[in-house]
Amino acid sequence: MELLSVYAGGVTDSPLRKDAVRNRQRIIEIGRQLVADGTPIQLNEVARAAGVGVATVYRHFPTPQALIEAVSVAGLETLIQAAERAVQQDDPWTAFRDFLVRFVDAQLLDAALSSVLSTPTATLPGTAHLLDELSSLFDKLFVRVRAAGLLAPGITLADMTPLMCGVAFSARMHPATDTQQQAAAGRHYLDVVLNGIRTR
Numbered sequence: 001m002e003l004l005s006v007y008a009g010g011v012t013d014s015p016l017r018k019d020a021v022r023n024r025q026r027i028i029e030i031g032r033q034l035v036a037d038g039t040p041i042q043l044n045e046v047a048r049a050a051g052v053g054v055a056t057v058y059r060h061f062p063t064p065q066a067l068i069e070a071v072s073v074a075g076l077e078t079l080i081q082a083a084e085r086a087v088q089q090d091d092p093w094t095a096f097r098d099f100l101v102r103f104v105d106a107q108l109l110d111a112a113l114s115s116v117l118s119t120p121t122a123t124l125p126g127t128a129h130l131l132d133e134l135s136s137l138f139d140k141l142f143v144r145v146r147a148a149g150l151l152a153p154g155i156t157l158a159d160m161t162p163l164m165c166g167v168a169f170s171a172r173m174h175p176a177t178d179t180q181q182q183a184a185a186g187r188h189y190l191d192v193v194l195n196g197i198r199t200r
Contacts, residue, residue: 024060026050031067035112041067065119069127072112076130079106079113083137092144097194099141100164104186107168108179118165155197163193 030049034041041064047054061067082102089095107114122128142157171186 023050023052023056027052027057027060027067028070031061032071032112035068035071035110035115038111040064043067063123065115066123068112068115069122069124072110072116072127073130075106075110075113076116076127076134079103080130080134080137082106083134083141087137087140092141092148093150093198096141096145096150097190099138100160100190100194101187103164104168104171104190105183107165108171108182108186114165114168117161150199152197152199159197163197164190167193 027046027050030046031041034046043057043061043064044054046067047057050057057067061070079102083099086095086099086102089098107117116122116127116131122131138160139157142160145151167186167189170189171182174182174185176182176185
């Protein structure tokens with residue numbers, strides 16, 4: 001989507017030269033590898049691994065969190081697309097659950113998403129834009145399922161992200177031997193939570 005060109009550029013909206021684009025993409029790829037490995041991001045080490053100057057890394061991504069946000073772009077866009085599809089579904093509960101399955105699955109596939117989704121304030125304007133779009137779509141799903149009388153009293157929209165991040169964390173802690181087992185664990189824990197918040 002168009003947001004990607006603004007978002008992934010880091011701290012500037014100015015058009016980038018081809019070499020700068022290549023550097024940025026290389027930095028993001030190194031960041032993606034570190035996140036996937038569970039290695040804390042240190043920008044000096046990112047610069048070394050990417051074969052660029054430290055100043056180049058800081059120019060694109062002034063903090064480790066900014067780089068993590070760049071890594072999460074594809075995942076956020078995938079979630080937005082999933083939410084758009086869910087909003088079109090007729091059954092409120094099915095739409096709600098289907099999206100939350102995607103929400104948990106996406107975090108299991110991309111550890112950067114959990115960090116971005118659980119951080120109160122986005123570092124980059126583009127991140128905020130993507131998160132606002134996602135939040136607006138999920139709000140529609142939540143309002144529909146609430147209006148249908150399917151949620152227990154006291155459950156609020158603000159509860160949902162912490163609950164779903166918790167489900168993803170629990171699935172990552174499961175002694176799964178492959179990604180399919182981990183995803184199955186995530187859906188099991190999700191259904192435990194949904195059974196607890198649905199009206200009976």
